[in-house]
Amino acid sequence: MSAKFLVAVAVAAVVFGATGCGGDDSTAAPTTAPVSVPTTGEPAATAGSPAPSPSAQTSPVTQAPPADDTAAPTTYPPVGTGPVDAREYQIGDHFYFQSPTGNIKCGFLLDDNFGVGCQLRDATVIPPELPGCTPAPDRAVAAHVSGPTSEFLCLNQGIFVGIPQDGTAAGGKILPYGESIMVRGYSCMSLPDGVRCDSGRDAGFVIAADHQALF
Numbered sequence: 001m002s003a004k005f006l007v008a009v010a011v012a013a014v015v016f017g018a019t020g021c022g023g024d025d026s027t028a029a030p031t032t033a034p035v036s037v038p039t040t041g042e043p044a045a046t047a048g049s050p051a052p053s054p055s056a057q058t059s060p061v062t063q064a065p066p067a068d069d070t071a072a073p074t075t076y077p078p079v080g081t082g083p084v085d086a087r088e089y090q091i092g093d094h095f096y097f098q099s100p101t102g103n104i105k106c107g108f109l110l111d112d113n114f115g116v117g118c119q120l121r122d123a124t125v126i127p128p129e130l131p132g133c134t135p136a137p138d139r140a141v142a143a144h145v146s147g148p149t150s151e152f153l154c155l156n157q158g159i160f161v162g163i164p165q166d167g168t169a170a171g172g173k174i175l176p177y178g179e180s181i182m183v184r185g186y187s188c189m190s191l192p193d194g195v196r197c198d199s200g201r202d203a204g205f206v207i208a209a210d211h212q213a214l215f
Contacts (some may be wrong), residue, residue, distance in 0.1 A: 072207050083182040091171050096162025096172025097190070100193070103209055105171035105193045107160035108183040116186045117144025117160045117196050120205045127212045130154045143197075143205040143212055145186075150203045150214040 091097045095108040106118035119142035126133055126141060133154035134138050142160065143202075144154040153159075162172035175181055175190040190198040194208030206213045 005043035005128055018138065048201045052105070053151060083180045083187065084175065086183050089175070089181060091172060094162070095181070096160070097175040097181060097188070098162075098169075098173075099190055099195060100174050100177060102135055102169060102171060102174075104207060105158070105161045106188055106195060106197065107162060107172070109160070109184055110184055110186065113143050113146060114159070115146030115199055116183070116188060117142055118188075118197065118205075119153075119160050120153055120207065120209055123212075125212070127152050127175045141207075141212065143207045143214065145162050145199045145204045147199055148201045148203045150199075150205045152212065 007180070011111075036132060049204055086095055089097050093111065096106065098105040103121050104118050105121070106116065108116045110116075119140045121140070123135070123141040129152045130141060133141055138156040140155045140158075142155050145149065150170040158170065161170050164170045175188070177190050177192050180187055185200040186197070187200065194211065196204065196205055196206045198204035202215075204215055206215075
């Protein structure tokens, strides 16, 4: 498991929408040609690439204590039971959904080496793996899993945010609490306290405004 700052060239940039609360949140517009740039500073925007701004952070942010990377979470419910029809969440070649509060927005980008990932519009806790991803218009805490590897990302654009098709807020169709979605072996479940995603290869993540974990 690892963490890195990621900068992407967005084909379409969308401003983070919807109001976040409690255990979820995300923002920004999707991209189809991401370029990963590890750095120890702030995420640098690619020249000529617009970086949409997430909504203003209104809650105090705290640094999460270092996590034990060897221990996988065991209290989260399983994913993949009774999945919805993924075709209802398809936008172009990808699949997107958002939490009922709109604070977490997720995308299945299986052909872009991202697997499935989610990003927060507002985060009240920042994972220790992303010390520089503090609240700012060009930063969003995110996590993704691809195959056997899961990691945290600090995004300056809406990598996992679906382009709105009908004038509604970006992010894709809402995945109700208790429902799951599965695409080519990757699964995500929407929960009242966050979103849990799994690659089907003993790897995944849990993400919410007040807690994030990799396994």
